[in-house]
Amino acid sequence: MQVAVLVAGVVLVGTPHGGLDHRAGREVLTPSFGAAWPLPFAGAYIGAAAAMVALWCALPVVGLALFLALSWAHFGEANSHGAWLVVERFARGGIPIVAPALAHPGDIDMIFGWMAGTDGAALATILRGPAAWAWVPALVAYLTRTALTRASASLESAALTAVAVALSPLLSFTLFFCLVHAPRAMIEAGRETGESPLHLLRNAAPLSFAAAAMAAAGYTLLVDGATPEVAAVRTVFIWLAALTVPHMLLTSIAARARQGRRRP
Ligand SMILES: CC1=C(/C=C/C(C)=C/C=C/C(C)=C/C=O)C(C)(C)CCC1
Known part of the structure; x- marks a missing residue:
């Protein structure tokens, strides 16, 4: 059940925000490649x-560790501002993971x-140990x-932390990804x-369908020798x-190119 919610949520609600990546690609690549940017x-x-x-x-x-580190940075980028940017990104980005x-x-x-x-379980020990010792004080x-200056951001982070503590990891991730990260x-x-x-x-549909087809192909490869549930999560x-x-x-x-244009 949880796995079905994860698959449906991530594919149907989460994918379209990545389906817009060609727009960023066009913006970044057109100056050098002109109309040939899709290649x-x-x-x-x-x-x-x-x-x-x-x-x-x-x-x-190594793949899982890199994925967790990149996601931590990616989740921290959204809606972080202010003088304490590094602490804020570290604290917010770690919520769905730590x-x-x-x-x-x-x-x-x-x-x-x-x-x-x-070795995956050993990685979890690092998350609960050194990573958490740094993350809990930062949060x-x-x-x-x-809490006083930007109450809505503070409340959002507190609520996401509470959801991650209260619900199972697959459900809290699905909620975060589908209700906060992708819509934002x-x-x-x-x-x-x-x-x-x-x-x-x-606009997001063509790439989203291509990505969903990739996921379906990946599943047919991974289901060989694993239960459907484990293969779907993998x-x-x-x-x-x-x-x-x-x-x-x-x-x-x-984003950097856009900032550069705003501050010539
Ligand atoms: C593997 C795994 C987790 C991490 C998931 C991550 C890190 C997802 C990142 C998604 C991104 C960055 C999407 C991009 O838009 C959890 C939820 C901690 C627990 C369950 C197993």
């Missing part, structure tokens, strides 16, 4: 995703074991500092261009990892 875009996007999958196949624990690791050690050991074998400092990215994309949500969804997270690498690279390059 380098597709090559670089597929190449970066394939490199992540290859790394995961060769060294699963809070479940602390509150549900058994579940996380099991899922990380599915993702990366016995407390961030929540108290912003879509809303920001709409705010920049003034497009309606329907127009954005239509597919969702390895697929997200593969897409996160080009998605993060592109969104941060495009």
